[in-house]
Amino acid sequence: MRRSRFTEEQIIGVLREQEAGTPTAEVCRKHGISGATFYKWKAKFGGMEVSEARRLKTLEDENTRLKRMLAEAMLDNAALKDLLGKKMVAPAVKREAVAHLMTGHGMSERRACRVVGADRTSVRYEATRGSDLELRERLKALAELRRRFGYRRLHVLLRREGHVVNRKRVERIYREEKLSVRRRGGRKRAIGTRRPADLPLLPNQRWSLDFVSDQLTDGRRFRILTVVDDCTRECLALVADTSLSGLRVARELDSLVQARGKPVGIVSDNGTELTSNAILSWADQAGVGWHYIAPGKPQQNGFVESFNGRLRDELLNEVLFRSLPHARAVLEAWRRDYNEERPHSRLGWMTPKAYAGAFCGHTGQHTAQENGSVCRPLVNHNNKGSDQPRTLVMAG
Known part of the structure; x- marks a missing residue:
């Protein structure tokens, strides 16, 4: 709007000349204005004092400013409706929103940043990250x-x-790259007070045993005996067969003892194979303490249970086994990879084999008793409070 070259005081002075008796045409010719302009001034400022004219001008300016602010607020609200449903937290998302307001609604960069709540420096930022x-x-x-x-x-x-x-x-x-591992749902577990188990301090101090089942492509079921060293987290054996009796488990333990050495204690659940006379006789003859967890408390055998979860998640759920020899070959290859290549989070991302090699003087033929660092095994028939007395060997 073009600004008038006459102030309010001058306009009121012109009107006063006409009111004093000077003809309107002469007043217009004297001040160089048209008759329409004169009568427009008279309609607006007729009968006013200079102070009243100034106050009227101030009110008009304020009214114009309020109208402009209202129009801008309505435009901002209309622009924000286009951004509903977008969670503008990350700088990249805010940059996209500012670009949309500038192109779609004709806003300036400063105003668009104010509406979105973004910093202009972050909007203008250009990444300098190298190629990965x-x-x-x-x-x-x-x-x-x-x-x-x-x-x-x-x-x-x-x-x-x-x-x-x-x-x-x-x-x-x-x-x-959307490489996240999809979590598989697990079964509900009992919640209660749990006494933390004493952690083994040396290799061969305690082994854990358990069974895992799976099936071949032709539908036949087979079982896997898993043996884990609770100290080094090494997988000592993965024995697969259609059936695994107590005698078979005892033979496999004899092979492990010959190759690795005798453990101080073994922990297992109360399965029929592991509570048979064959296992009780083997533990008595070998002088190995055998500890059975409480019924319905798999968390007391947490080391092998955790290992079984990794075995099923990383291998059994990923591979289809054509035959029993094929399953044995795949299990042995995976066992070696688990011990020698796979980093373990609880071992400081070392492999179980590297962690076992870190023990001074430890070899595959030495037990914790021979090292002399552990004076009392986990469970032994000679200890007070043992829940496996020698008379259990003859139990049916």
């Missing part, structure tokens, strides 16, 4: 090979290969 194509492709290849590994274990494998990369960068690429 090689790292991305290698991460995808490892995730395809190790489909049940999370980004933490994949990060350890990448560092082993010589990639200098931190965990957060691996996590970002891992999420961008």
